[in-house]
Amino acid sequence: MPxxxxxxxxxxxxxxxxxxxxxxxxxxxxxxxxxxxxNDMSPGAVQKYFATKEDIILRALELTEERLESRYAALPPxxxxxxxxxxxxxxxxxxxxxxxxxxxxxxxxxxxADWAKFLEEGYTAIHDSTAELLRQAQRDGLLPADRDAHDxxxxxxxxxxxxxxxxxxxxxxxxxxxRLLRALDTSVRALLG
Amino acid sequence: MPxxxxxxxxxxxxxxxxxxxxxxxxxxxxxxxxxxxxNDMSPGAVQKYFATKEDIILRALELTEERLESRYAALPPxxxxxxxxxxxxxxxxxxxxxxxxxxxxxxxxxxxADWAKFLEEGYTAIHDSTAELLRQAQRDGLLPADRDAHDxxxxxxxxxxxxxxxxxxxxxxxxxxxRLLRALDTSVRALLG
DNA sequence: GACTATAGGATACGATCGTTTCCTATAGTC
DNA sequence: GACTATAGGAAACGATCGTATCCTATAGTC
Numbered sequence: 001m002p003x004x005x006x007x008x009x010x011x012x013x014x015x016x017x018x019x020x021x022x023x024x025x026x027x028x029x030x031x032x033x034x035x036x037x038x039n040d041m042s043p044g045a046v047q048k049y050f051a052t053k054e055d056i057i058l059r060a061l062e063l064t065e066e067r068l069e070s071r072y073a074a075l076p077p078x079x080x081x082x083x084x085x086x087x088x089x090x091x092x093x094x095x096x097x098x099x100x101x102x103x104x105x106x107x108x109x110x111x112x113a114d115w116a117k118f119l120e121e122g123y124t125a126i127h128d129s130t131a132e133l134l135r136q137a138q139r140d141g142l143l144p145a146d147r148d149a150h151d152x153x154x155x156x157x158x159x160x161x162x163x164x165x166x167x168x169x170x171x172x173x174x175x176x177x178x179r180l181l182r183a184l185d186t187s188v189r190a191l192l193g
Numbered sequence: 194m195p196x197x198x199x200x201x202x203x204x205x206x207x208x209x210x211x212x213x214x215x216x217x218x219x220x221x222x223x224x225x226x227x228x229x230x231x232n233d234m235s236p237g238a239v240q241k242y243f244a245t246k247e248d249i250i251l252r253a254l255e256l257t258e259e260r261l262e263s264r265y266a267a268l269p270p271x272x273x274x275x276x277x278x279x280x281x282x283x284x285x286x287x288x289x290x291x292x293x294x295x296x297x298x299x300x301x302x303x304x305x306a307d308w309a310k311f312l313e314e315g316y317t318a319i320h321d322s323t324a325e326l327l328r329q330a331q332r333d334g335l336l337p338a339d340r341d342a343h344d345x346x347x348x349x350x351x352x353x354x355x356x357x358x359x360x361x362x363x364x365x366x367x368x369x370x371x372r373l374l375r376a377l378d379t380s381v382r383a384l385l386g
Numbered sequence: 387g388a389c390t391a392t393a394g395g396a397t398a399c400g401a402t403c404g405t406t407t408c409c410t411a412t413a414g415t416c
Numbered sequence: 417g418a419c420t421a422t423a424g425g426a427a428a429c430g431a432t433c434g435t436a437t438c439c440t441a442t443a444g445t446c
Contacts, residue, residue, distance in 0.1 A: 004392085004393095004443070004444080005392090005393070023304075024304070025304065026300075026301055026304050026305075027221075027300070027301075028220075028221060028301070031432080031433060031434080032433085032434065032435085033432080033433080033434095041394080041395090042394065042395045042396080043395085043396095043434095044393095044394060044395045044396070044397090045393070045394050045395070047434095047435080047436090048392085048393065048394070051435090052434080052435080053433095053434065053435090096303070099303075100300055100303045100304070101300075103296060103299055103300040103303075103358075104297065104300035104301070106296055106358055106361060106362065107219075107220070107293055107294075107296040107297035107300060107361070108219050108220075108221070108297070109361070109362060110289070110292075110293045110296075110361040110362070111216075111217070111218065111219055111293070112219075113364075116361075116362045116363075119362050120362045120363070123359060123362065148379065150372070150376070151372075151375060151376040151379045151380070152376075152379075152380075154356075154359075154372070154373055154376035154377075154380075155352065155376050155377070155379065155380030155383075157355065157359075158351075158352050158353075158354075158355030158356040158358075158359065158373075158376075158377070158380070159348065159351050159352050159355055159380075160351075160355065161351075161354070161355030161358050161359075162350065162351030162352055162353065162354030162355030162356075162357075162358075163347075163351040163355070164355075165296075165299055165351075165354050165355075165358075166316060166347075166350075166351065166354075168299060168300075168302070168303040168309075169299065169302055169303070169309045169312050169313045169316065170309075170313070171306075171309075179343075179344075179347070180347055180351075182344060183343070183344040183345075183347035183348050183351075184347075184348070184351070186341065186344045186345070186348065187344070187345075187347075187348030187351070187352075187384060190348075190383055190384050190386070191380060191383050191384065197413070197414080197422085197423090198422090198423070224402075224403060224404080225403085225404065225405085226402080226403080226404095234424080234425090235424065235425045235426080236404095236425085236426095237423095237424060237425045237426070237427095238423075238424050238425070240404095240405080240406090241422085241423065241424070244405090245404075245405080246403095246404065246405095387446105388445105388446090389444105389445080389446080390443100390444090390445085390446100391442105391443095391444090391445100392441105392442090392443090392444100393440100393441085393442080393443100394439105394440085394441085394442100395438105395439085395440085395441100396437100396438085396439075396440100397436100397437085397438080397439095398435105398436085398437075398438095399434105399435085399436080399437095400433105400434100400435095401432100401433080401434090402431100402432085402433070402434105403430100403431080403432070403433075404429105404430100404431090404432105405428105405429085405430095405431105406427105406428085406429075406430105407426100407427085407428080407429095408425105408426085408427080408428095409424100409425085409426075409427095410423100410424085410425080410426100411422100411423080411424080411425100412421105412422085412423080412424100413420100413421095413422090413423095414419105414420090414421090414422100415418105415419080415420080415421100416417100416418085416419080416420105
């Protein structure tokens, strides 16, 4: 056997470099060559791990969803709904990167059924775990039992996603962001209370 | 004077062709040549009206916001908040096109201050007119007077935008869309009290 | 130590990109 | 009718794209 490397680790590193680059300079700046440079490899080396550019993008999409899920899993078990929603907002550089990417991917996915299916599955997962959280709150008596957990979850997630779009248009530390976050709190309370 | 054409009309037609193309095949499919073909001109002719590709995109952005505003203005004066929000959802091909474009533009604008400023102004306009609508409802006694119209407007718009992202991932006539629309109604009612 | 399969890099190919330059046709002025 | 400014198109430029091909270096097997 010849020289051996951890192929899966390499693939992840390349996809991660793509995400870093795309978040910093936009998805249109992504090419085999620029991704290779971002990961300090030659373009030829990248091609040993991904046959096409499209394959790298799909792996990067996967990686983004993995990160979303791991952040979700890292929340303390007794965190409230508000804290869960806040996890998805672009309030620091890392989450801002992810939000940019998911937004760009979503726009492209609208015309590509395979990408859309992929993203939709991620949405469904978030939706289901949010709905489960709400049902738990109902069992604990923290939320009126006559609410439809699914409808409520859809509303809360939409609220968070819509706010994310607004926040992306503001400079990272803009003062208007506080107003928007307060509006989110108000709306969440109105929906839950 | 030589041959005379309506330059503004030509510019609008070119920008409109860009929007049509970008909505159908994605923003990455947009080039001087493809836009020219979409509008049945030669690439050289396009360059007589826009010096750079970037200029066309900016005009297209302007055009999209003009369309949003004109649709908003076309609503019957006694329409409710729910109908206003529904205007922005991608429920037919035309609005789906616009939503795809605005989403793609927003993702790119996150890294480009000039685009972001442009989009943010559009958001502010929608926000202000929505808040005004809410204050009118308060004066009419249709909405409790103790609500903050600005926070409420921000929440309602975020709700609509977030739902738009979800709808973009579903095929145009998907049955899940109905569930989401019902969730929107539920949430709007909860927010308005 | 010879052999070999893979890592990694260099290079080439055809296509397309944004943009510039040059040419022709035409509608209006004098 | 000569003149001219503009519309519109054709072609070319250098750069970059995705991808394919070829070459070398190296880590493991026998």
